[in-house]
Amino acid sequence: xxxxxxxxxxxxxxxxDRAVNEAFSIINPKGKTYTLGxxxxxxxxTNKLSEKGINEISVEEIKNLxxxxxxxxxxxxxxxxxxxxxxGKRVEIIDLTCPYVINIQKKVKEYYDKRYKxxxxxxxxxxxxxxxxxYCENSAYITKTGNIDTPLNGKICVVSQTTEKQExxxxxxxxxxxxxxxxxxxxxxxxxxxxxxxxxxxxxxEVDVMIVIGGKSSSNTxxxxxxxxxxxxxxxxxxxxxxxxAIKENIKDAVKVGITAGASTPEWIIKEAMExx
Amino acid sequence: xxxxxxxxxxxxxxxxDRAVNEAFSIINPKGKTYTLGxxxxxxxxTNKLSEKGINEISVEEIKNLxxxxxxxxxxxxxxxxxxxxxxGKRVEIIDLTCPYVINIQKKVKEYYDKRYKxxxxxxxxxxxxxxxxxYCENSAYITKTGNIDTPLNGKICVVSQTTEKQExxxxxxxxxxxxxxxxxxxxxxxxxxxxxxxxxxxxxxEVDVMIVIGGKSSSNTxxxxxxxxxxxxxxxxxxxxxxxxAIKENIKDAVKVGITAGASTPEWIIKEAMExx
Numbered sequence: 059x060x061x062x063x064x065x066x067x068x069x070x071x072x073x074x075d076r077a078v079n080e081a082f083s084i085i086n087p088k089g090k091t092y093t094l095g096x097x098x099x100x101x102x103x104t105n106k107l108s109e110k111g112i113n114e115i116s117v118e119e120i121k122n123l124x125x126x127x128x129x130x131x132x133x134x135x136x137x138x139x140x141x142x143x144x145x146g147k148r149v150e151i152i153d154l155t156c157p158y159v160i161n162i163q164k165k166v167k168e169y170y171d172k173r174y175k176x177x178x179x180x181x182x183x184x185x186x187x188x189x190x191x192x193y194c195e196n197s198a199y200i201t202k203t204g205n206i207d208t209p210l211n212g213k214i215c216v217v218s219q220t221t222e223k224q225e226x227x228x229x230x231x232x233x234x235x236x237x238x239x240x241x242x243x244x245x246x247x248x249x250x251x252x253x254x255x256x257x258x259x260x261x262x263x264e265v266d267v268m269i270v271i272g273g274k275s276s277s278n279t280x281x282x283x284x285x286x287x288x289x290x291x292x293x294x295x296x297x298x299x300x301x302x303x304a305i306k307e308n309i310k311d312a313v314k315v316g317i318t319a320g321a322s323t324p325e326w327i328i329k330e331a332m333e334x335x
Numbered sequence: 336x337x338x339x340x341x342x343x344x345x346x347x348x349x350x351x352d353r354a355v356n357e358a359f360s361i362i363n364p365k366g367k368t369y370t371l372g373x374x375x376x377x378x379x380x381t382n383k384l385s386e387k388g389i390n391e392i393s394v395e396e397i398k399n400l401x402x403x404x405x406x407x408x409x410x411x412x413x414x415x416x417x418x419x420x421x422x423g424k425r426v427e428i429i430d431l432t433c434p435y436v437i438n439i440q441k442k443v444k445e446y447y448d449k450r451y452k453x454x455x456x457x458x459x460x461x462x463x464x465x466x467x468x469x470y471c472e473n474s475a476y477i478t479k480t481g482n483i484d485t486p487l488n489g490k491i492c493v494v495s496q497t498t499e500k501q502e503x504x505x506x507x508x509x510x511x512x513x514x515x516x517x518x519x520x521x522x523x524x525x526x527x528x529x530x531x532x533x534x535x536x537x538x539x540x541e542v543d544v545m546i547v548i549g550g551k552s553s554s555n556t557x558x559x560x561x562x563x564x565x566x567x568x569x570x571x572x573x574x575x576x577x578x579x580x581a582i583k584e585n586i587k588d589a590v591k592v593g594i595t596a597g598a599s600t601p602e603w604i605i606k607e608a609m610e611x612x
Contacts, residue, residue, distance in 0.1 A: 228512055235508040235520065242519040243512065
């Protein structure tokens with residue numbers, strides 16, 4: 059290997075960086091501290107949190123909490139009713155919802171109250187989308203690809219999961235413009251995601267092998283993989299340096315190797331992988 | 336010729352019909368009555384108005400009016416400052432602006448006041464567009480094709496001339512969605528235009544010859560011509576029955592002839608042309 063090129067915008071975004079720092083700086087809580095779902099899609103980080111005594115619970119487990127407990131809401135945010143349920147349990151809430159996601163939740167509530175039909179570009183099973191949908195009484199029309207299977211009429215308000223692809227946004231807007239007489243569009247794909255995707259796209263065109271570092275269940279990481287794969291046939295998704303062993307044979311003759319990483323990949327994991335290469 | 340098929344939606348639209356009826360029903364005005372520009376793009380109609388003593392004046396001639404005069408504002412509407420100038424001259428104003436155009440003017444003013452950048456799909460020289468632009472202090476970005484030569488950022492409000500093509504609307508929305516983070520889109524292409532274009536498109540696919548009746552300076556008529564021409568090579572634009580003579584040779588062997596007419600083509604002109612065929 060002659061050259062390793064790291065994409066300019068790779069690794070933790072602002073929201074994740076803040077959430078991880080805050081979670082690790084919690085000291086002496088009264089009772090037990092939990093995250094509602096994994097704090098980020100990275101096992102190394104969540105394992106370290108467990109060592110600190112901060113474990114993951116599911117929404118169904120909220121009922122077992124007591125007043126002394128602390129619950130961390132992760133960057134994805136939660137639906138209004140979950141928030142209310144936590145308040146009802148009188149637990150301490152540490153809300154680490156990404157400010158960009160809070161902005162989407164507010165827009166959705168505002169336009170839903172004005173009787174707009176809400177349309178979300180995103181994955182209906184992704185916690186961020188589930189949370190946003192909770193701000194319009196779960197009435198949103200959700201599409202992952204931007205394709206729609208029913209004409210959308212009336213007044214429409216369109217938003218996007220922060221980690222979506224610009225390409226799908228354009229598809230969705232085009233489909234909505236075909237039938238809707240009036241719509242308001244907030245392109246809420248966050249700048250960090252956009253920049254990360256652009257950098258990855260550029261580099262993947264120049265290299266022989268492209269390595270995407272991130273959780274396999276991370277939405278933004280899998281999208282980075284898809285983008286790179288289009289330009290570079292030898293694109294591989296790894297979770298950390300250990301996974302390099304399995305792809306050793308595929309990359310040994312590469313002259314130029316590109317590296318990018320998802321929003322929930324800590325800096326030390328990226329560095330370790332780069333050193334192992 | 337074996338068959339003449341008239342497109343379902345052809346001829347006067349609601350706004351034009353109302354304007355022509357109102358103009359012809361003016362009785363005993365105090366002074367002289369003028370239309371600001373030709374009432375509609377049809378010489379037969381404007382000639383008849385002249386016989387009734389209602390003549391056309393230009394914006395530059397407003398300064399010569401006196402208090403006893405009456406001025407008709409045509410369906411296209413006028414900019415706010417022209418309206419104010421007329422009020423200043425204390426003439427009687429008969430405002431026959433199409434209600435659908437008034438709706439666009441109001442939206443533009445509302446969003447301009449909220450500091451949105453206004454974008455108009457339409458012809459910058461068309462009176463309707465000039466009028467609408469007057470509701471945002473002539474600051475609108477105007478595009479005829481939907482293509483834009485500069486990225487549009489910030490908050491954007493998009494409207495369309497009522498007689499635009501849906502195809503251009505989709506092009507424009509796609510271009511705006513590429514750069515704007517927030518935009519509100521009002522598809523103000525009027526239903527009558529849409530229906531007229533759809534009917535013309537369908538029929539032009541079935542016939543040997545397509546005849547579009549309307550003024551050569553009428554925006555919606557030339558768009559009908561363009562739409563039909565795509566499907567039917569032998570498409571002709573005529574102003575009235577007399578123009579049929581010139582195209583006699585081109586249509587004599589046709590089995591099926593389709594007919595459509597612009598929004599400013601009176602019923603009697605359509606009937607006369609059909610009889611002559």
